[in-house]
Each structure stands twice: as C-alpha cells, then as structure tokens.
Amino acid sequence: MSIVLKLENLTKAYGGKPVLTHCSFSFDKKGIYVLRGSNGAGKSTLLRICALLEMPDKGKISFYSANDRLARNIDLQRQISLVLPKVGVFNRSVAANVAYPLKIRHIAQREVSRRVEQILELVGLSHKKNQQALTLSSGETQRMGMARALVIEPEILFLDEPTASIDDENTLIIENLLKTLKQNGRATIIMTTHDPGQANRVGDYLLWLKNGQLMTDFRKCEEVNMYG
C-alpha cells in the first residue's frame, strides 16, 4: 500500500506574517524529496503541517491510499513519522525509546523485540541497546531518533534538518542510511537541509520554498537523477 500526500492551497501566518500562501503540491513518488529555502522561509512549518502537528489557517492536506482518501487523523499519523531537529529523548534505555512507537500501536512483544533489533542494527546502535538514552552523544541521539521513526516502517517520513548539529562521521552514517532507504524503495521521504552538498548527495527531487510557494527545481532534479 502506498500513500500519496496532497497539499491544496495551504496558507499559514504567524502573528500576521504570512509563511505559506496558497501552497499546493502532490508528493506522489517514492524516494527522497529535499526541501530547501532560506532561513525562515517556512520549511519547518510546512513539515509540521504535513505531519499533522499543526493546522494550516486555510487549505487542505489529504493523504490518499490507492485513490481512497484516508479520513481519520490517527490512522494517518500512525503511517507517517516526523524527526525533529531536537530529538525528544525519553528517559529510558535506547531499546525502550525505539520500541515506543510499536508499544503505543499495541504490537506484540516478540514482534517489537525483533523489529527493534533489526532497526538498531541498521542505524549501528545495536551495541548501545541497553544504554540509558540520555547518555548518548548528539550524533548517536540523532541516529536513535531516526531508528525510532523508522521502526514503524512509515509510508511517509519527514526529516527536519536531520544532520544540523552533528559531526561529519555521524552525518555520513545518516546519509548512508538514507541511501539504503531509497534503495529499498518503500517510503516517501521529505526532508529539509541547509547543506546543498547533502541535497545533491541524497535527494531525488529538489523543491524550493520561496515567498510561501513550493517550486520544483527541475533542472536540479534532472541533475540529481543523472548523477544520483
């Protein structure tokens, strides 16, 4: 089952200052969409609205599954994941943090353990499974945040500046992880980044947010596709 995210005429303002104006787009392909734009252009706002954390002032977000519109928010929210720049670490072990999204979905314990093992392996944190999550380094924390979002095998994954505050080594691990996900071809990933190099390295489709509008940079996309 694949889900398509469709934005129609999204408008959002903060304290009278417009951030999004009649923004429309359809995320209908698997792969990685990279969202760029100057500081304060509204990238994070757009992600938060798409992930149903905030409501737009006007306009509509719809998720379609095989042309059926998914109506209930919570059902939707359970097939999408958002990783914020600041990972909210629960004061528990790494494994318990990663198991959290499965636990709240009432998934059986045996399945939970299996999936947690698998995802920790993927982000390279297997050896820190039982460590207190608050004691991880910032790079490891970011990877744990990714693992926690990926463990539910989301249809759509939103990443807000996933490598903003971490070192090169961890950035490389995360980029490799993104490439692996892309090869699996299961999820639609929508991410923001401030790093043009990163956009080129991992992105399939490049989008610009400018004056509250979402624009496709076709030239870039082709480039990316050629070299990607």
Place this chain on the structure above:
Amino acid sequence: MKRVYSFGSIVCLLILLLSGNAFADSILCASTTSTENSGLFGHILPIFEKDTGIEVKLVARGTGAALEMGRRGDADVVFVHAKEQELEAVADGFFVDRHDVMYNDFVIIGSPDDPASIKGLTSAVDAFKKIADYQTVFVSRGDQSGTHTKELAIWKRTAIDPAGQKWYLEVGQGMEKTQRIGNEKRAYVLTDRGTWLATKDQLEMEILMEGDPVLFNQYGIMAVNPEKHSHVKYEQAMTFIKWMISDTGQTAIDGFRDKLGNSLFIPNAK
C-alpha cells in the same frame, strides 16, 4: 475509566479500614492527661475489662476539653476533676449520674530557696497573695484544666487578678510541661500531688505548701446524657460508673501505686 478505578479503590480502602475498627463492646471515656499520665488507668482498666468484658478506650485531654467532648457527644463517659464545672454541666442537662470517685490533693511547688517565703504558711490563699506581692514568677497551666480551674478559684479568693501580670505565665500545656517550665524559670507552680510524685526526681523543686483543705482535688465520673445524644452507650457507661464506685472498683483504685511506689489517689465514693 481511570477515575472510576481510583474512586473504587478509595472506597475499598475505607471499607477495609472501617471494618478494622469494629469491636464488640467498648466505650469511650474522656479523662484528663494528668490522670492518664499517673498510670491509674493502666492499673484499673484491665481489671474492669476482665470483670465485665467491656473495653474502655481512653482519650486524655485537659478537663475543659474532656467536658466539651462529653457535651458534643464524642464520649460516653467523662472522668475529670473539676467538681463545680461538672455539677454545672449536669445541671445544664449534658450529663447524668455524677458520682464522686476518689481524690488527691494539690500542692504548691517551687525552687527550694523560696523567694516569696511561702514555706510554713497554712493557707493557700495567703501563699498566692505573697507570691503576687513579691512578684515572683508563677507558672499557670492556662488550659482550662481541673488544676487551672482550682488555681483560678484560689486567685479569686485573694482578690488579685494575675492575668496579664509580668510575673504570671500562662503556658497552656499539660501538668508535666508546666512543672518543667516552672523548674527552668525558678517559679512557683500549683500541681496535683500525683504528677509531682511521678516527676519530682527530674525537677529541682520541692513542696513549699500543702495541706490546706482548699487544695483538695475531687475526681468525679458521669455519663453523657442519652437524651441529648441518643447514640451514646449509656448502659455500658453505667456499668463502668457503677463498677468504679463499687467496692471492687474502689479497692482497685486504693491498690494503685505509681512506679516509685507512691499511693496517689484515695477512693471516697459514697
């Protein structure tokens, strides 16, 4: 749902606790701290309970509070030592079947150097007058207890109003604490002999005045009027009262000795 559970568990808890408090036959007796601290009840109550199967639960308060407990219906029987107040409360209809049970006496204690020179006087009223004249410190219970009531009655006869005087300290505490404060302040204290005998070893004080009939301390027992408070266990209360004034009860009181071997109370029921 969660709140329903919480509420349920509290109700269960309360029921559990309430059930723990159910006992077959018991009465609540309000008495005074000095009587309880003397150890008298520890001696006579087990005998009474064995004789009758009725358990006596004792709450010790100042005389004023003990009488008030009875008036409010929070006790079944009251055993105090403030005869005038007791008779007044009986006249007001709060209590019935009042009987004299026993007595002890009050003494005036103070520092052995006796700054007001009351030693050798035979009248408590004269002693109080001298204390007031010399303005030596006097520590009063100040708590509406039987002892306090007695003290105020003596002051009344001296025609001196000590209230508010610099040398007159109203401490609002039990007898032992009042004695101890008197000890620290090298002051005079009116105390019942029982408490004095029990604690004198810890005090640098001695008896400076005793034997005046005015210092006589009568203990009385009475039942809460069942017509005022229908829930009181009048029948059991009467069993207790009758036992206290019976030969068995009076002998038990006579046989009581404090831990130093002193006889503290003289039975005098008629």
Place this chain on the structure above:
Amino acid sequence: MAFILESFHSALILIVRLDAELLNIMLLSLKVSGSALISATIVGLPMAALLALTSMPLKGFFLNLMNTCMGLPPVVVGLFIYLMLSRSGPLGFMGLLYTSTAMITAQFVLALPIIVALCHSAIVSVDPVIRQAALTLGATRSQASLTVIAEARYGIISAIIAGFGRLMAEVGAILIVGGNIAGYTRVMTTTIALEADKGNFELALALGIILLGMALLINSLLLIFQRRAIVRK
C-alpha cells in the same frame, strides 16, 4: 551529650526486644500514613496531571490554593476534621471520630496539596519536546500525556517521599482526631509526645530514633524502586 548515646542504646534495646505493643504502634503509624499517602496519590496524581496537561478554568487559582495548602498547619486541619466528624458535627452520624479512619482522613487532607503541587511541578518541568516526540511517533493525545507523566516519574516519587515525610512526622492533626487511644489510635509521634509529657525523655528520644529509622527504610525502598523503574523500562 551522654543522653543521646543513652537514647540510642535504649532504642536498640527496644528494637531487639520488639515487644508487641511497640510493634503495634509502629504498624499503625505505617498503616495510617501509608493509607493516607496512597489515597492522596490516587486522587492527587490525576489532579496534578489534569492541571499540568489540560487548560481548564480557574487553573491558576487552583494551583495557588494547592501551593498555599502545602503549608497548612496540621492542628488546624485536625481541628477542622474534628468538628466535621464530631457527633455534633455534620458527619457525626458516621461515628468516625477517634478511629484510625479519622486520622487517615486528616492526613489525607495534609498530603493532598503536597502531592498535587509537587507532581504538577514535576509534570510541567518535563521538556515539551517529549510530548512533541510522542505525538510525532503516532501517540494519541492521551498516550502522549501518559508518556509525559512517565517522564516525570522521578519528580513524582520525590513528591511521594516528601508527602510521606510530612505524614510520618505529623502529630498535631492525628492527636486531635485520633485521641491517642492506647492500642487503637496511638502512633509513633503521639507516643513520643505522650512519653515526653510524662518526662520519659530517654524513651521518647529512643522512639524518635526508631521513627527516623522507619522513615529511612521506607525512603530507601522507594529510591530502590525508582532506580529499578529506570533499568526495567
């Protein structure tokens, strides 16, 4: 200073002998303060969570009230409960005065504001990103709230320990509503007050040492429990 050593000595002898009367008094202390604490937590924690996680009218006023009530003088609470439960009072028909239930009620009133105020501050001091993380991971609103409360567990256990400390040390309220009846409503603190009254200072101090030991033991158990909670989860 010799009397302190003497008291420790007597305390030791009392513990070793552990006669039935002392044991009863200790157990009653635990039963009264423990029941009051458990009920106050059952009622207070959801109240604290509601105050911390929802917006409700009069919230500020209510919090202010709870914070003020943390300092309620026990004798005032005791007197109030006494007047309520007295045969001449509105709840007199229940016949609860001078029972352990009356003491639990009074201590419940004393503990509730502490539990509510301290649990509230524990819950609001949880970083808002925790709630956000829970929501982004697909939690429903109530699941996210439970997650936030779970994150506040250290603070909540501290609140419970603070409440327990206050209750075990309290004498004013239980003396008034319990009456210090031997074998029924006589607990550690009222026994200490009584023995001090009688001038048995050494015994009183020895009982005080035992009381302190009990508090120490309970707090250690709670802290071990707290540590377990981290490892297991």
